[in-house]
Amino acid sequence: MALDPSQLPDDIVSLKAMLIAADRRVAEAEKHERDLDAEIENLKLTIAKLQHDKHGPSSERARLLDQMELQLGELVEHVAQAATADEIAAAQSQPSQRDGEQVPRSKPPRRKPARRPLPETLPRERRVEPSPSACPCCGGKLRKLGEDITEMLERVPASWKVIQIVREKMTCRQCEAITQPPAPSHPIARGRAGPQLLADVLFGKYGAHLPLNRQSDIYAREGVELDVSTLADWVGASAATLMPIRDAIEQHVHAAERIHVDDSVLQKRTEGMVYMI
Numbered sequence: 001m002a003l004d005p006s007q008l009p010d011d012i013v014s015l016k017a018m019l020i021a022a023d024r025r026v027a028e029a030e031k032h033e034r035d036l037d038a039e040i041e042n043l044k045l046t047i048a049k050l051q052h053d054k055h056g057p058s059s060e061r062a063r064l065l066d067q068m069e070l071q072l073g074e075l076v077e078h079v080a081q082a083a084t085a086d087e088i089a090a091a092q093s094q095p096s097q098r099d100g101e102q103v104p105r106s107k108p109p110r111r112k113p114a115r116r117p118l119p120e121t122l123p124r125e126r127r128v129e130p131s132p133s134a135c136p137c138c139g140g141k142l143r144k145l146g147e148d149i150t151e152m153l154e155r156v157p158a159s160w161k162v163i164q165i166v167r168e169k170m171t172c173r174q175c176e177a178i179t180q181p182p183a184p185s186h187p188i189a190r191g192r193a194g195p196q197l198l199a200d201v202l203f204g205k206y207g208a209h210l211p212l213n214r215q216s217d218i219y220a221r222e223g224v225e226l227d228v229s230t231l232a233d234w235v236g237a238s239a240a241t242l243m244p245i246r247d248a249i250e251q252h253v254h255a256a257e258r259i260h261v262d263d264s265v266l267q268k269r270t271e272g273m274v275y276m277i
Helices: 012-052 058-092 195-207 212-221 228-254
Strands: 267-270 273-276
């Protein structure tokens, strides 16, 4: 942040004291950032070690990983917020500088994480920035020399639609008999939910561990009111519909000579004794 010259003291002693205090604050801020960077790197190494560790109860390891990843996310967010605030303050101080005068840096720029290439399978939307029709220097005609492309990742919000299934009634001109195509099959009998919506609800509940009440709130914010009882009815009906697939998977697994399971511990109390299964 640029200082107002009118607010600076006139005597040299006060100016020296102000510079010393400013240098001390900068040094403390740099030390705090170094400590945060070291803590972040330590968390990353510990998380990587836990992810590759095959020993110990998996449930305890999963809880520890969740806590450490949450802590890592908060630290990275704090560092990014501080760095962005510094960039905004530096940008705001630019107009106060005279032409040709360079803005001094109080500390070196932060090292940003390496960017991964965006997936090639995602569709690309090409937006061409408008170019000048004539040369801004001499007014001459321009010709294309090349182009620079900067990719930006964006997410399209979830969209809803209602599919109208039309079954036309036809009558015979000779015998006047009425015919109509049969009704298409639905994942749930007499249900209004499409297969993609049901898959989304099931994945949210069992894959993302998102309760049905939260899913109902999310859908309501998107403009579609779905009661929790309705979602629960869909989940129960879908579970019954998918039960033959579940049974077939169970038979296939049990038919193998060996069954590989995780190393979590299941405690069973029988007659006052604890057996580890």
